[in-house]
Amino acid sequence: MSNSNTTYADWIAVDWGTTHxxxxxxxxxxxxxxxxxxxxxxxxxxxxxxxxxxxxVEPWLDTAPMPIxxxxxxxxxxxxxxxxxxxxxxxxxxxxxxxxxxTDTRLNLMIVPGLxxxxxxxxxxxxxxxxxxxxxxxxxFDGVLCLPGTHAKWVRISxxxxxxxxxxMTGEMFQLLAEKSVLRHSIxxxxxxxxxxxxxxxxIISRPEKLSQRLFGLRGExxxxxxxxxxxxxxxxxxLIGAELAATKPYWLGQDVALAGxxxxxxxxxxxxxxxxxxxxxxDAAPLTRAGLARVYASLTESV
Amino acid sequence: MSNSNTTYADWIAVDWGTTHxxxxxxxxxxxxxxxxxxxxxxxxxxxxxxxxxxxxVEPWLDTAPMPIxxxxxxxxxxxxxxxxxxxxxxxxxxxxxxxxxxTDTRLNLMIVPGLxxxxxxxxxxxxxxxxxxxxxxxxxFDGVLCLPGTHAKWVRISxxxxxxxxxxMTGEMFQLLAEKSVLRHSIxxxxxxxxxxxxxxxxIISRPEKLSQRLFGLRGExxxxxxxxxxxxxxxxxxLIGAELAATKPYWLGQDVALAGxxxxxxxxxxxxxxxxxxxxxxDAAPLTRAGLARVYASLTESV
Numbered sequence: 001m002s003n004s005n006t007t008y009a010d011w012i013a014v015d016w017g018t019t020h021x022x023x024x025x026x027x028x029x030x031x032x033x034x035x036x037x038x039x040x041x042x043x044x045x046x047x048x049x050x051x052x053x054x055x056x057v058e059p060w061l062d063t064a065p066m067p068i069x070x071x072x073x074x075x076x077x078x079x080x081x082x083x084x085x086x087x088x089x090x091x092x093x094x095x096x097x098x099x100x101x102x103t104d105t106r107l108n109l110m111i112v113p114g115l116x117x118x119x120x121x122x123x124x125x126x127x128x129x130x131x132x133x134x135x136x137x138x139x140x141f142d143g144v145l146c147l148p149g150t151h152a153k154w155v156r157i158s159x160x161x162x163x164x165x166x167x168x169m170t171g172e173m174f175q176l177l178a179e180k181s182v183l184r185h186s187i188x189x190x191x192x193x194x195x196x197x198x199x200x201x202x203x204i205i206s207r208p209e210k211l212s213q214r215l216f217g218l219r220g221e222x223x224x225x226x227x228x229x230x231x232x233x234x235x236x237x238x239x240l241i242g243a244e245l246a247a248t249k250p251y252w253l254g255q256d257v258a259l260a261g262x263x264x265x266x267x268x269x270x271x272x273x274x275x276x277x278x279x280x281x282x283x284d285a286a287p288l289t290r291a292g293l294a295r296v297y298a299s300l301t302e303s304v
Numbered sequence: 305m306s307n308s309n310t311t312y313a314d315w316i317a318v319d320w321g322t323t324h325x326x327x328x329x330x331x332x333x334x335x336x337x338x339x340x341x342x343x344x345x346x347x348x349x350x351x352x353x354x355x356x357x358x359x360x361v362e363p364w365l366d367t368a369p370m371p372i373x374x375x376x377x378x379x380x381x382x383x384x385x386x387x388x389x390x391x392x393x394x395x396x397x398x399x400x401x402x403x404x405x406x407t408d409t410r411l412n413l414m415i416v417p418g419l420x421x422x423x424x425x426x427x428x429x430x431x432x433x434x435x436x437x438x439x440x441x442x443x444x445f446d447g448v449l450c451l452p453g454t455h456a457k458w459v460r461i462s463x464x465x466x467x468x469x470x471x472x473m474t475g476e477m478f479q480l481l482a483e484k485s486v487l488r489h490s491i492x493x494x495x496x497x498x499x500x501x502x503x504x505x506x507x508i509i510s511r512p513e514k515l516s517q518r519l520f521g522l523r524g525e526x527x528x529x530x531x532x533x534x535x536x537x538x539x540x541x542x543x544l545i546g547a548e549l550a551a552t553k554p555y556w557l558g559q560d561v562a563l564a565g566x567x568x569x570x571x572x573x574x575x576x577x578x579x580x581x582x583x584x585x586x587x588d589a590a591p592l593t594r595a596g597l598a599r600v601y602a603s604l605t606e607s608v
Contacts, residue, residue, distance in 0.1 A: 085528075116527075116528055118529075120524075121527075121528045121529055122520070122524040123523075123524055123527055123528065151520065166517055167517075167520040167523075167524070168516040168517060168519075169485065169486065169516075169520045170516060172486060173481075173485075176480045176484055176485060177477075180480055180484060181473065181476050181477075181480060182455070182476060183473075208512050208515070209513075209547075209550035209551055209553070210551050211512070211515065212473075212547045212548045212550070212551035212552075213424075213470055213471075213551040213552070215472075215477075216455065216472060217424065217426070219471075220421070220426040220427055220471070221425040223420075223425075224389075224425045224426075225422075243513075243515060244516045246513035246516070247513055247514050247516035248517070
């Protein structure tokens with residue numbers, strides 16, 4: 001699926017997660033071409049990474065080594081080459097990339113390391129680059145950046161530093177419960193019910209101890225009272241995001257909060273936070289990753 | 305796998321759940337033979353139920369119709385024949401069975417209905433028969449019976465009546481998180497760590513709002529600090545059972561509590577309740593189902 005209309009690039013930006021691979025041919029911070037595949041880390045053996053990358057970027061290569069800056073699970077222990085975690089507090093815009101060995105001499109692969117936190121042990125890979133991208137246009141941000149997704153991250157930022165962070169596996173829980181548990185019979189595959197969502201959020205934030213009961217209640221309400229599966233889906237989402245807000249209250253309470261992720265999910269989190277009187281600014285995550293990779297690449301060329 | 309040493313039975317007891325089928329050839333409440341298969345409801349189409357039953361019980365049949373009393377998902381809408389739920393409050397020992405049509409005239413199949421609760425909508429199928437079995441030897445019980453499992457039930461009982469009940473899908477959540485989520489990399493397939501379990505229970509009962517954070521913490525602790533996967537398994541179990549106890553506090557607080565289930569799970573719930581000063585009596589669930597079916601059969605013959 002590569003787009004080979006453009007033959008020249010200064011460097012290549014790569015976002016390589018568990019389930020996806022995205023590459024952009026770049027000149028400075030301008031995108032000249034892009035290519036995507038589903039060769040995520042989870043589908044590859046160690047010697048499958050280089051061919052997977054070449055399938056996307058070969059049209060952009062010349063004979064000289066091409067700088068490639070990659071972030072995400074590609075740098076995990078089970079990825080292409082481990083880029084050890086950097087401990088917080090740290091500045092995501094100043095992370096030192098790790099050079100990874102390649103067979104093809106046209107590839108000069110550099111991997112952005114993830115972040116780790118010793119107390120309240122936690123890790124991230126990929127989000128540090130989104131944070132760097134966020135900071136390029138929000139240099140003076142002092143507050144909390146929330147990155148919702150499969151594993152949502154709440155990140156305290158001050159003076160361009162990640163001070164601390166916390167992960168909640170809300171997206172993964174939602175998917176497991178909606179698709180793999182007994183609730184799958186009662187939950188629609190898609191659809192919104194904003195009022196039901198907000199009610200569920202406020203219900204769980206005020207009574208977080210009821211989560212375990214509320215979940216099976218969706219099944220009971222569906223079987224006995226014909227609860228609409230779209231409403232059930234909204235409630236499940238509201239219960240789980242509400243539980244996340246209950247767990248992360250010390251992060252968002254009284255803070256300047258920004259959200260970055262897929263627009264639909266960001267809108268849901270914004271609505272959930274609004275029930276608690278928090279007006280969060282919203283960002284689309286997709287351009288942030290690329291901006292973060294461009295920032296890392298720029299710092300490489302500055303320091304040369 | 306049927307045992308055909310015994311050729312004569314008065315009646316046949318059947319426990320037919322989502323994933324299993326168990327049958328006993330009975331004389332009164334004495335077991336003469338038993339047979340098991342994995343032909344649970346989930347694996348069968350509607351016309352697969354009768355052949356699945358015959359594969360187990362045919363050696364016990366004569367030419368005359370054989371009374372067969374069955375409980376569990378066999379009576380669900382997606383089972384062999386629907387036995388509509390009976391609303392609580394009701395006496396599980398006095399439930400009227402529903403006769404199901406059969407092709408083979410040697411089968412006189414009667415299905416025990418499940419229970420439903422309109423307010424705090426909830427349903428059960430199969431547990432009502434365990435409760436009837438429990439009451440045969442605990443006639444004057446006034447308190448709460450907890451039946452831990454895939455979908456744990458908390459049941460308020462007074463004067464031989466189920467007054468109300470509540471389901472928590474703790475067992476299913478544990479299985480999904482331990483086997484299907486990112487935590488699977490950090491959780492042992494088996495093993496106990498009683499101290500870690502109890503600590504996790506008390507942690508979540510006192511801070512139920514932290515559940516969402518604690519779950520991913522198991523991953524972080526494993527990756528960064530080498531948390532032992534057996535300890536991680538015990539903590540995950542403790543967090544989820546702790547969340548269940550937080551949700552069901554109005555059920556067990558200040559009540560006489562009994563537990564019935566698989567011995568290992570009952571021991572875990574007993575230890576969890578003990579952290580809250582509740583000394584629960586423990587029962588093995590396996591004989592209770594049969595005792596409940598025998599009780600239903602006896603009431604049929606009494607009323608004839």
